[in-house]
Each structure stands twice: as structure tokens, then as C-alpha cells.
Amino acid sequence: MKALVTYYTQTGNTGKVAKAIYEAISIEKVLIPIAELKDQGGYDIVFVGFPVHAHSVPAEAETFIKGLPKDQRVAFFSTHGSMRGGHLPKQAFEHALGVAAKNKVLGHFGCRGKVDPNIIEALINKPAHKAWAEEAQGAERHPDNHDLADAREFAQGIIAAL
Numbered sequence: 001m002k003a004l005v006t007y008y009t010q011t012g013n014t015g016k017v018a019k020a021i022y023e024a025i026s027i028e029k030v031l032i033p034i035a036e037l038k039d040q041g042g043y044d045i046v047f048v049g050f051p052v053h054a055h056s057v058p059a060e061a062e063t064f065i066k067g068l069p070k071d072q073r074v075a076f077f078s079t080h081g082s083m084r085g086g087h088l089p090k091q092a093f094e095h096a097l098g099v100a101a102k103n104k105v106l107g108h109f110g111c112r113g114k115v116d117p118n119i120i121e122a123l124i125n126k127p128a129h130k131a132w133a134e135e136a137q138g139a140e141r142h143p144d145n146h147d148l149a150d151a152r153e154f155a156q157g158i159i160a161a162l
């Protein structure tokens with residue numbers, strides 16, 4: 001049994017979660033960013049991580065998911081500025097599920113990730129984005145140790161279910 005943990009990250013948050021997931025996996029495993037991946041076949045499970053962008057999946061991750069072999073077992077993980085459990089990050093997972101329609105999605109995990117202060121500054125005075133920008137400020141210390149422990153537990157559960 002072999003697992004691939006691959007991810008897209010701009011500021012490192014999703015990379016931290018990827019590392020925690022990788023460390024928790026008890027079978028043969030590979031950790032590599034999507035951009036460096038040459039061969040995506042031959043894995044029993046592929047963990048795919050991405051930051052939520054505009055309530056959805058960034059193109060880099062979406063293109064990768066679309067290229068996965070049919071019936072590939074997949075687990076998603078993401079980081080986002082919004083609170084955990086809110087409907088906006090859920091929307092991104094729903095989008096990922098649609099893109100992965102030909103795959104077997106075993107689960108998904110999400111936690112908060114610090115948002116680039118330039119983005120918050122650009123949005124906090126715009127009426128349409130103010131509420132989100134204020135909420136996103138609260139992600140400053142994430143992913144924290146609690147988030148990473150939850151990510152490890154998630155990974156162990158996915159491996160146990162194979």
C-alpha cells in the first residue's frame with residue numbers, strides 16, 4: 001500500500017498541514033508539491049491539499065484533480081481564512097467533490113490558515129468583503145498545533161479505512 005500527499009500552497013499553511021498528514025501515515029508514502037509531481041499513478045490513496053481561493057479550489061489543484069486516474073481513492077484537505085465548519089469553506093469542498101466525480105473520495109479535512117495581511121487590508125474597507133476580512137483576521141495563528149493534531153487524526157482515519 002502506498003500513499004501520495006500532494007498539495008498546492010502559496011504562503012506555506014497548506015504545506016504545514018500536508019507535512020502533518022504525511023507524518024501520520026503508517027504505510028509507504030511520498031510528500032511532494034503538485035508543481036513538482038511527475039507521476040501520479042500507482043498510489044492506493046492520494047491526499048490532495050489546497051488553500052481555499054474565492055470559496056473554491058485554485059486552478060493548480062483543480063487541474064491536478066482532473067488528471068487523476070478513474071476510481072483513484074482521494075482525500076482532500078484545505079486551509080482557509082474563514083472559521084472551521086462555516087458554509088464558505090464547505091463550498092470549496094463541494095466544488096472539489098464535483099471535480100473528482102470519477103474518483104472515490106474518502107473524506108475531507110479543513111482548518112484555518114493565516115491570511116496574507118495585504119489581502120485583509122485590501123478587503124476590510126470594502127462593504128462586500130468587510131465581514132469576511134474581519135473574520136479572516138482571526139486565522140492569524142493558524143494552522144496551530146491543535147489543527148495539525150486534527151490533521152494527523154484525519155489521515156490516520158483515512159488510512160485505517162483503506
Ligand SMILES: Cc1cc2nc3c(=O)[nH]c(=O)nc-3n(C[C@H](O)[C@H](O)[C@H](O)COP(=O)(O)O)c2cc1C
Pocket residue numbers: 008009010011012013014015050051052053054055056079080081082088089112113114115116119
Ligand atoms: C487569492 C486568495 C483568495 C482567498 N480566498 C479565500 C476564501 O474565499 N475563503 C477563505 O476562507 N480564505 C481565502 N483565502 C485565504 C487562504 O485560503 C488562507 O490564508 C490559506 O491558509 C492560505 O494557504 P497557503 O498558505 O497554503 O497558500 C484566500 C487567499 C488568497 C491568496
